[in-house]
Amino acid sequence: MKIAVTSRGPEMASDVDPRFGRAKWFVIVDTETGEFEAIDNEKGVEAGSGAGIQAAARVAGFGVEYVLTGHCGPNAFRTLTEAGVKVITSVTGTVEGAVEKIKLGGLSPSDAADVNGHWT
Amino acid sequence: MKVAIASGKGGTGKTTLATGLAHLLAAKDHLTTYVDCDVEEPNGHIFLRPGIERSEDVSIPVPAIDQELCTNCGRCCEICRFNALACLPEKVMVFPSLCHGCGGCTLVCPEGAITEVPRVVGVVERGSAGELGFVQGRLAVGEAMATPVIRAVKKAIPTEGVVILDAPPGTSCPVVETIRGVDWVVMVTEPTPFGLNDLKLAVGAVRKLGLTTSIVINRSDVGNSGVEDYCREEGLDVILKIPHSRSVAEAYARGEMPVVTVPGYADMLETLAGAVLTRTREAEKR
Numbered sequence: 206m207k208i209a210v211t212s213r214g215p216e217m218a219s220d221v222d223p224r225f226g227r228a229k230w231f232v233i234v235d236t237e238t239g240e241f242e243a244i245d246n247e248k249g250v251e252a253g254s255g256a257g258i259q260a261a262a263r264v265a266g267f268g269v270e271y272v273l274t275g276h277c278g279p280n281a282f283r284t285l286t287e288a289g290v291k292v293i294t295s296v297t298g299t300v301e302g303a304v305e306k307i308k309l310g311g312l313s314p315s316d317a318a319d320v321n322g323h324w325t
Numbered sequence: 326m327k328v329a330i331a332s333g334k335g336g337t338g339k340t341t342l343a344t345g346l347a348h349l350l351a352a353k354d355h356l357t358t359y360v361d362c363d364v365e366e367p368n369g370h371i372f373l374r375p376g377i378e379r380s381e382d383v384s385i386p387v388p389a390i391d392q393e394l395c396t397n398c399g400r401c402c403e404i405c406r407f408n409a410l411a412c413l414p415e416k417v418m419v420f421p422s423l424c425h426g427c428g429g430c431t432l433v434c435p436e437g438a439i440t441e442v443p444r445v446v447g448v449v450e451r452g453s454a455g456e457l458g459f460v461q462g463r464l465a466v467g468e469a470m471a472t473p474v475i476r477a478v479k480k481a482i483p484t485e486g487v488v489i490l491d492a493p494p495g496t497s498c499p500v501v502e503t504i505r506g507v508d509w510v511v512m513v514t515e516p517t518p519f520g521l522n523d524l525k526l527a528v529g530a531v532r533k534l535g536l537t538t539s540i541v542i543n544r545s546d547v548g549n550s551g552v553e554d555y556c557r558e559e560g561l562d563v564i565l566k567i568p569h570s571r572s573v574a575e576a577y578a579r580g581e582m583p584v585v586t587v588p589g590y591a592d593m594l595e596t597l598a599g600a601v602l603t604r605t606r607e608a609e610k611r
Contacts, residue, residue: 254469255408255423262402262411280420288413 206236208307209264209290210300211274215243217301223275226257232300233267236308241300257281257322265290273303273312282318294319326605327488327507329362331531333523335494337513338543338567339363341577342594343491344372345584349591349598351457356486358458362503363493364447364474367461372582375459377452383462383477385426385470386441390417394438401430401439425470447474449481458483471499479503487605496523496530504531509604510538511564511597516548521555528561538562541597544569565597 211228212219222228231244244263249256257277261284264272272285273296285292291314296303306312330343340363347359361367388401388410395417402412409423410430421444431439447464462478464471471493479502482488492503504510510531514524524540531538540556545566556563573583573590583590 252408255420258411258418258420258423259408262413265413268414284411284413284418287411287416287418 206271207233207267207269208236208271208273208304209233209267209269210296210303211272212243212300215245217241217299217304219300221273221275221296221298221300221303223297225272225274225277225281226252226260228260228274231260231264233264233269234300234304236304254323255280258284261285261288261290271307271314273307276320277315277318278320278322279318280322282315326486326601326608327482327490327509328601328604329490329492329504329507329510330513331492331500331504331510331527332494332513333496333525333527334514334520337494337515337520338541339494339513340369340372340491341573341583342511342513342541342543342597343489344369344582345590345594346597346601347457347489348373348454348582348584349594350487350489350601351455353598354456355602356458357456358460358483358486358488359454360459360478360482360488360490361461362475362478362490362499364462364464364471364478364499365493367463367491369491370459370461371580373454373457373459375452375454375457377450377459379451381449381477381481382445383447383449383474384443384445385424385473386428387421387424387426387444388419388430388439389442390419391438391440392416394436396436396438398435400433400435404429404433422467422469426473446470447477449474449477451481458486472502475499475502479506487601496526500527501530501534504536505534507536508608509601510536511541512538513541513543514552515544516542516550516552518549518551520548521551524552525555528559539564539600541565541567543567564600565593567593 211222212230212232234241261281265288350357361369399412411418446468462474493499514520539562546568576583
């Protein structure tokens with residue numbers, strides 16, 4: 206299973222970024238093989254508006270099943286849901302730790318956005 | 326003759342001056358229209374209390390996607406500067422509230438899968454306050470794009486007589502849209518560091534648009550000499566200085582026009598009204 210974790214850095218040891226659309230990086234992880242790829246989200250960080258929507262479309266393009274992040278706004282949530290990606294919010298700690306938690310089944314998907322748009 | 330009353334900083338007295346000047350000119354039997362271009366929060370109506378005779382919706386064209394024709398090529402998302410489209414692996418989503426209505430996506434779609442549907446973002450209202458013509462734009466609640474509404478307001482203004490445009494504060498797109506193509510920009514500022522900082526930005530914008538400007542220093546007896554020093558150095562015409570007055574603030578707070586209820590205020594605006602009429606006559610000669 207492939208998942209995307211919002212991250213402050215490009216490593217598995219990096220901290221989870223609490224923001225989704227304006228996260229510094231997305232780390233795409235294959236939970237079976239442990240292989241990962243870090244995606245720079247500079248475009249999202251710099252975006253005037255619609256950062257969450259574009260981030261959602263981008264990670265959906267990697268074919269992920271889950272997004273693990275701190276918070277997720279309404280437009281991003283709608284886009285991810287439409288693309289069939291489940292969202293898990295309130296994730297903290299490192300990317301590696303988040304991956305372990307989902308593998309152990311200790312995380313459950315949200316049924317709605319947990320913050321308003323333009324949350325910082 | 327179109328005169329825009331602008332400022333960099335908000336709260337310097339644009340509306341007090343714009344409504345006062347428009348009222349004064351109309352009272353002198355000059356064909357005059359007051360136009361509120363501060364469509365995010367138009368407040369000239371509070372003071373002029375016009376009757377509204379016509380109201381027209383303002384809409385922008387937003388894309389509607391025929392998912393049957395769409396091949397998910399992604400070109401619409403590539404061209405959209407405003408992130409209003411999301412190209413997902415199997416479909417394209419539209420976020421109308423982010424769309425600026427530029428039509429780029431419709432142009433680049435190779436499948437003809439995009440049609441444009443109008444989305445109402447505001448309203449233009451026309452009427453009169455006594456002899457004074459009145460036009461205002463109102464952006465719909467929750468909408469972010471003021472510029473299309475301002476553009477519609479400017480299309481609705483008469484070509485005859487003096488037109489006083491009450492501009493939004495700042496120096497961004499709504500201000501540029503308001504002052505573009507006017508004959509004269511009157512900038513209202515106050516003699517404070519904030520007033521000066523924002524005045525410099527606004528003067529920069531006005532100059533870039535190739536417009537002529539004059540400065541009104543409101544509450545001229547407070548603050549410091551920074552604004553006056555700057556105007557002198559830059560060769561800017563300070564056409565009027567209005568001293569601070571508690572009775573003007575009180576009138577404003579009651580929703581009254583100081584030009585009507587505060588003795589002596591109308592006399593101060595005479596210089597400005599005279600300058601508007603002189604410029605109008607000169608423009609008519611040309």
